[in-house]
Amino acid sequence: xxxxxxxxxxxxxxxxxxxxxxxxxxxxxxxxxxxxxxxxxxxxxxxxxxxxxxxxxxxxxxxxxxxxxxxxxxxxxxxxxxxxxxxxxxxxxxxxxxxxxxxxxxxxxxxxxxxxxxxxxxxxxxxxxxxxxxxxxxxxxxxxxxxxxxxxxxxxxxxxxxxxxxxxxxxxxxxxxxxxxxxxxxxxxxxxxxxxxxxxxxxxxxxxxxxxxxxxxxxxxxxxxxxxxxxxxxxxxxxxxxxxxxxxxxxxxxxxxxxxxxxxxxxxxx
Numbered sequence: 001x002x003x004x005x006x007x008x009x010x011x012x013x014x015x016x017x018x019x020x021x022x023x024x025x026x027x028x029x030x031x032x033x034x035x036x037x038x039x040x041x042x043x044x045x046x047x048x049x050x051x052x053x054x055x056x057x058x059x060x061x062x063x064x065x066x067x068x069x070x071x072x073x074x075x076x077x078x079x080x081x082x083x084x085x086x087x088x089x090x091x092x093x094x095x096x097x098x099x100x101x102x103x104x105x106x107x108x109x110x111x112x113x114x115x116x117x118x119x120x121x122x123x124x125x126x127x128x129x130x131x132x133x134x135x136x137x138x139x140x141x142x143x144x145x146x147x148x149x150x151x152x153x154x155x156x157x158x159x160x161x162x163x164x165x166x167x168x169x170x171x172x173x174x175x176x177x178x179x180x181x182x183x184x185x186x187x188x189x190x191x192x193x194x195x196x197x198x199x200x201x202x203x204x205x206x207x208x209x210x211x212x213x214x215x216x217x218x219x220x221x222x223x224x225x226x227x228x229x230x231x232x233x234x235x236x237x238x239x240x241x242x243x244x245x246x247x248x249x250x251x252x253x254x255x256x257x258x259x260x261x262x263x264x265x266x267x268x269x270x
Contacts, residue, residue, distance in 0.1 A: 082111040082172040091199045094206035097152040104219035108141035120169040135181045143223040164201040
């Protein structure tokens with residue numbers, strides 16, 4: 001073997017020995033950099049996901065808190081009344097133990113739309129209302145009659161001091177003009193129903209001439225008059241009856257006059 005060949009072989013071995021570590025280190029460095037970059041990307045992605053989750057939770061909590069605040073504000077606002085009641089917060093009954101007594105309450109629609117109203121009571125077996133409900137046009141009013149059976153006093157209680165646990169509730173509902181009253185209206189539109197007033201029972205001495213008793217008697221008389229007016233049949237628009245059954249029929253009179261003229265003309269021509 002010549003010297004030149006030995007040199008070339010030796011130089012090749014040296015170059016191979018020198019190149020080998022550098023390539024390995026470069027590869028290892030490349031792998032390390034790729035792994036570090038991937039880990040950094042994964043960390044960044046997880047951080048971004050956490051941020052998005054926290055932002056979504058923050059938005060949900062904000063919406064929930066705003067809804068809670070709005071509902072609280074609505075609950076604090078006074079309910080707008082659609083009806084005016086007279087008396088406004090009680091029902092006066094004459095105290096007559098063992099008997100069914102009556103009270104009255106005036107109801108007027110003070111809104112600009114048609115309003116349905118409905119009575120409810122905690123003692124439906126011993127109390128009822130007439131009418132139990134209805135529809136009032138804007139500005140319309142009526143007097144409702146409430147019937148109640150008065151229980152005898154208990155525990156040696158004075159008659160006039162006896163307190164009744166029975167309560168009455170009047171509810172209202174805004175309806176359309178052509179709506180006819182049915183009790184199911186208030187079940188179908190529960191969200192729109194407003195409680196106008198809860199009425200307590202007050203007993204009055206029937207022999208006393210106090211202003212409350214006088215007002216009750218006047219309201220009961222008006223309610224009875226309105227009921228009798230509703231019971232009357234509608235007026236007949238047909239022929240009028242005068243005296244003992246004489247029917248004034250314009251068509252019949254005209255026909256008789258026409259026949260009379262025909263007879264006169266026939267006699268003249270003859």
